[in-house]
Each structure stands twice: as C-alpha cells, then as structure tokens.
Amino acid sequence: MVQMLSPEGELLLQGPYGAYAAELDAEDLRGMYRDMYTIRRFDQEATALQRQGELVMWVPMTGQEGAQIGSGSALQPQDYVFPTYREHGVALTRGLELSSLLRRFRGVSHGGWDPSETNFHLYTLVLAAQVPHAVGYAMGMARDRKLDSQLPEAATVAYFGDGASSEGDVHEAMVFAASYDAPVVFFCQNNHWAISVPTEVQSRIPLANRAKGYGFPGIRVDGNDAVAVRAVTSWALEHARSGKGPVLIEAFTYRMSAHTTADDPTKYRLSADEEAWISRDPLTRLEKHLRAAGLADDEFFETLAAEGQAMAEKLRQDVLAMSSPxxxxxxxxxxxxxxxxxxxxxxxxxxxxxxxxxxxxxxx
CATH class of the missing domain: 1.10.287 (Helix Hairpins)
Known part of the structure; x- marks a missing residue:
C-alpha cells in the first residue's frame, strides 16, 4: 500500500510516486488541509439540516476527505469527473458552489448544477451506472484529440465504492477501457462497507489486484493519506492522458459515519472498529505534519475554524431560501x-x- 504520510504526520517521500509528492509546496499542503476541513464542516452542517427536516436525505462522507481532496486536487481543468453521490470533496476541488450539492437532497432539482461549467458530472444514484459512462466519454475525448491535435490531453475519472465494484457495470467498463486504451482512471474508495456488507464478503483479494485481469495497472493507496493519494492520482492521470490506457486506484479508507442518514451502522458494525480508525483521521494526520514542519500555526487553524462556521451559516441560509419547482x-x-x-x-x-x-x- 502506497503511503507518504505516517499516522504521526511524518512525511516519507518514497517509491515511484515520491517525486509527485515532492512537487507539493507549503501552499499546496495548506490548501489540501483547508479543503478537507471545509468539506468536513459542510458534511456536518448538511447532516444537521437533514436531521432537522430541511433535507430529504443526506449521504455523509466523513473519514473520506483524504481520498477525495487528494485525488480531486490532482485534476486539471480539462479532465472530466463522473461521481457517485458521495464525492462532495471532489466537487469542492472542481469549484462547485457547495449549496448546489444540496438542491437534489432538498428535492428542488434533479441535478443542481451545470456539469459543463466545471467538468463535474451530476451525481449518479444508480449504483455503478457512471462507470461505463466515464469510459465512453474518455473514448470520445481520445477520438476528438485524434481529429484535432490542438485539444489538450485529458482524462476522465470514474469514482465508485467497494460495493459498486461488485456490479457488472464496473467489469464491463474495465473491459472496454482496456480494449480501447481509454484515458480513464477508475477511482475506488474502499470505505470497507457496501451499506452493511463488509469488503471481505465482496472480494477475497485487494480490489486493486483486479486490474491485472484486465491488463492495466492497479494501485492500492492509503486513502487517509491525502499526500499519497494526490501523488498516485497525479501519476495515474498522467499515464491515462498520454495514451497509455486506464489505471485502477483503490483508496483504502473508512466511512466514519452512516451510509446515508437513513442508515444505522450500529446494526452491523462495532464501535471498536470505528475507534481503531480515529487515529488514522486524514485531517489529524495532515495537521500533525503542518505543525511539525512549521508550515501552519494556531492562527491558521483558528482562521479556518471561523471561515468554516461562516460557510455553514451561509449554507443554511442558501438551503432555506431554495424555492420548490x-x-x-x-x-x-x-x-x-x-x-x-x-x-x-x-x-x-x-x-x-x-x-x-x-x-x-x-x-x-
């Protein structure tokens, strides 16, 4: 498993992806932490809004900030993202107004934003349906560039979970991607639970190993290490954009909250399991590094807390002001x-x- 940042916050630039992590400067690292903090505060406020009856449902993502911000920050503007329904952090890195993510969950829109403005597709509630869409779009981008060499090299990223990896759509998408060297990165957030079904019931091997069967690279990365995720995703996107074909990334992370606000995780998992993952919190890990390396001080974190509170208050105002169609x-x-x-x-x-x-x- 690729790891660059230990749970204690020690930075270890090692292996073939170390050079990509070495390119990150202090502003990059602070920016990733800022985005992770912001999206966690957003997630907390959205959960509160649902509990108060202001949203029909909500899909929490606490614990997966490292996987989402790390990968999202590696994208270039011309890349196109096909998310599931939990990629709130990736949406932030693509420049979406956060309140737009809540329009569908409040029931006032079928989407909430224009995908063409940010190259971030609408959320897909049908499990794994977005994965073959990503491959088809990638094949189209590759064809367009053959017809017009002035177009920039670009790739698509298909986000899905460990549960979706058991769907036939994912298998079929990977067959097509391998057959046509489609510039697509398959990004699986293995958060250990397909609602109530643990990963070990879904697969006997690490999910990244499945890539070998299709003939393209598979990488398992510590999904709670934002630096490692950024490095691995940067390499994978470069590989795909340059015409070398698809890559599968398995981000090994953990869903700290419920599958959705309609779910009760206490029915199927132990609190001791959750406690074991608290020490691997992606925010805590990066904060330790920023403090130890002298890249951020108390003022930075205090300012961020105030900005997060202001964001949450505006988010609530925006949601309450949404008019029903x-x-x-x-x-x-x-x-x-x-x-x-x-x-x-x-x-x-x-x-x-x-x-x-x-x-x-x-x-x-």
Missing part, C-alpha cells in the same frame, strides 16, 4: 425541445387543475 416544471424537464405528447399531457393537467376552480365552496 412548480408541478408543471416536470413536463419541461423530459426533452430538450417541445414534444407533442408531453405538450398534450401538460394541457390535460392544466384542464384537470382548472376543473377544481368552479367546485370551491364560497367562504363566509
């Missing part, structure tokens, strides 16, 4: 252009609603 909007979201059948159904709905106007009893 009208029922007729459902008829305009099916096709890009007007469709006669949909128009007919819309007119029927309007006549149906109008029929109640004459039946209302007069008020006293």
């Amino acid at each position: 009208g029922f007729t909007d459902a008829f305009t979201d099916v096709y890009a252009e007007a469709h006669p059948l949909i128009q007919e159904e819309l007119e029927f709905h309007r006549r149906y609603e109008a029929g109640f106007a004459d039946s209302q009893e007069p008020t006293a």
